[in-house]
Amino acid sequence: MSAAAQARGTSSWWKGHAAFLLMVGVWLAWTAGLRPLTAPDEGRYAGVARAMLESGDWLVPRLNGLPFFHKPPLFYWLGAGAMQVFGVHEWAARLPSVLGAWLAAASLYTLLRRHGDLRLARWATLALCTSPFFFVGAQFANLDMLVAGCITATIACAADALLCLDEERPWRIALALAFASAGLGLLAKGLIGVVLPGGVIVLWALLTRRTRVALRMAVWWPGWLLMALVAGPWFVAMQLRYPEFFDYFVITQHFRRFAASGFNNEHPFWFYAPVVLGLCLPWTPWLLLWWRKAAPAPSRGAQGLPLLMLVWMGVVVVFFSLPRSKLVGYVLPALPPLAALVALGLERALAGSPRRAKVLGATGTLAALLCVGGVAAAGHYGTPPDARLQLPAGESVRPGDRVVMLDHYFYELPFYWQLPGPVTVASDWRPAVAQASDNWRKELADAGAFEPVTQAAWLQGIDAQPARICAPGRTWVIGPSNAQLVAPWVLGMQLVTFNTEIAVWRHDGRAGEGPDCLTGHGAPGALPAWSGAS
Structure with missing residues (x-):
């Protein structure tokens, strides 16, 4: 066989395999952007990748601004790179898995x-x-x-x-x-x-x-x-x-998690x-x-x-x-x-x-x-409730607005609302409470332990929020639809939108307001308590 014929055969051989594997890739990727992010995993990992892109810090994975070392960074690197090239949407968030x-x-x-x-x-x-x-x-x-x-x-x-x-x-x-x-x-x-x-x-x-x-x-x-x-x-x-x-990464996340009970999804x-x-x-x-x-x-x-x-x-x-x-x-x-x-x-x-x-x-x-x-x-x-929660026409979170998630961390909202930075998560952060269950609260508390100063900025108590909300500037509060049971002061805020599980309130703080501006009001944004909210 001549060298030219051998070269043509080799080229055809590679083209055949490449075409087959290309079709495999198209098949695996074509429906990747057709559904919303699933809670909690997709919201968590897509959110960390997006935060890496937004912050420009490609070294430390961060969940709500806090070092998140449950897993190494390869997924976040690929996800952030995909979002940088293709934009921030579900298809790019899932490209590392594809x-x-x-x-x-x-x-x-x-x-x-x-x-x-x-x-x-x-x-x-x-x-x-x-x-x-x-x-x-x-x-x-x-x-x-x-x-x-x-x-x-x-x-x-x-x-x-x-x-x-x-x-x-x-x-x-x-x-x-x-x-x-x-x-x-x-x-x-x-x-x-x-x-x-x-x-x-x-x-x-x-x-x-x-x-x-x-x-x-x-x-x-x-x-x-x-x-x-x-x-x-x-x-x-x-x-x-x-x-x-x-x-934390080797002993806790590998060996303790492998051998111990007390984590989710026991089977x-x-x-x-x-x-x-x-x-x-x-x-x-x-x-x-x-x-x-x-x-x-x-x-x-x-x-x-x-x-x-x-x-x-x-x-x-x-x-x-x-x-x-x-x-x-x-x-x-x-x-x-x-x-x-x-x-x-x-x-x-x-x-x-x-x-x-x-x-x-x-x-x-x-x-x-x-x-x-x-x-x-x-x-x-x-599809989680927060992925379906949209702000009304004309409403948007502007740069400089303060966002508070009340007694829950909604993983998908920073991704879908394109929030420019971390949010304040207001809850009970005492160690006995934060470490009691393998959930969002424990993830954030573990992450905050690596940077106590950053932790103090983003993980705060519920009772500390009214005075901050009454300061000049706009504040958004996102919480369960029956949030008034743990934070009665939300009734002094304007109700913006809600569904059966989640509600959003807003307050436009003005100069001269006292730290008790949310008390002593009626309840213009009140919702009846919904027993199914968590």
Whole structure:
């Protein structure tokens, strides 16, 4: 073959793969902006990303102006960058999750194509990207899909390197990519970005008797240096700036949260089995055929792939089943190997079948419809009351206005109202109250502990607000519709808007008003107490 013909073949080969992965990206992204942010996670993480963009401080993630170290900054960096390029709206806020999903799909596709075959790679990618669990997760603005993408890339690249090293083929680029992906995983969600891929690869190497090869990879010092260069600078900078950072981020958010009770969303050990199998319909029934049908002759390098997928899925599910606190999105890294096993089941069941195209088309179409239905359901049931709260025509929060959130922090409102800075959160901030539950109050109190001066500026008592509201300037108060039960002084303010759960009041302070300007009035903005407000 001439050099020109070889070049044309290589170009066509790359174009074919690039076109397929481009279609995958378009499919994952096209509905990402069609629904409001869901409370509380999407409002929280999109709000932190927007605050990073507005403040210009791209180093310290901040929740309402306070250092927020529940998670590392990669999601916020990507989200803030997307908002800077595309504008502040839901699609940009969810772009980091879309990118994480695309990275997971592309990594799985590449691994199966290199060590299986093209048909297996495409079937697995199709099953993954049309699983309702994966598709909706790709359009949910929190950290789970982003770290799932990093974990998938780390495992795929490490497995590629191990197989290539075992076969005496070039392996260093794949291993470097694995370490770099692990560094991104650290920046996405912390230690699980390294622990989970490491556990999967080590167990797989032991079961396939590749321990010596895995050990050679593990001691490859350029990879560790690369991972340190990717993730290390931010962690070092935070520790130097905040001496309490290591204890809070590593000890509390990783080990105490993993082992202790008292956090939200406690579920039994078996919780993830029905979640994964049910939310990945209609593809999961093909797993049964994978077990029942005889396996065809393995493709080049594919002998260990089924075992890798079983180990991968098992390690992820068991790891996240151990702690009492469980969220659905935690187990997203188990979906790529599940999709690969589904594709193997399809290959075994439909090998040589004339109905193969029809069966795949029908299953894929049903799956796609369920994906779109899942997005619609998330938009209907997940939209919080504050995302639906709009100021009347002619009303707006102007620069210099003071905003008070009363006995609650409404995560979505700064995003939707484009508030220029932090707001005052008026509540009971005594430690016994603030640390009693794993909720918005504890998040803000924990964040404020890193900067006590900033904490005093934005976290204040309810009783201190009337005197500040009576000072010159405009103040907006946002609170539950029955806020007069904890703050009777809101009845002296003008009611601007409300729905069944939230109300907004305004007071235009004038020079010469006394600190008791809100007392002794009638109740022009009073609402009847609503028993359903929280």
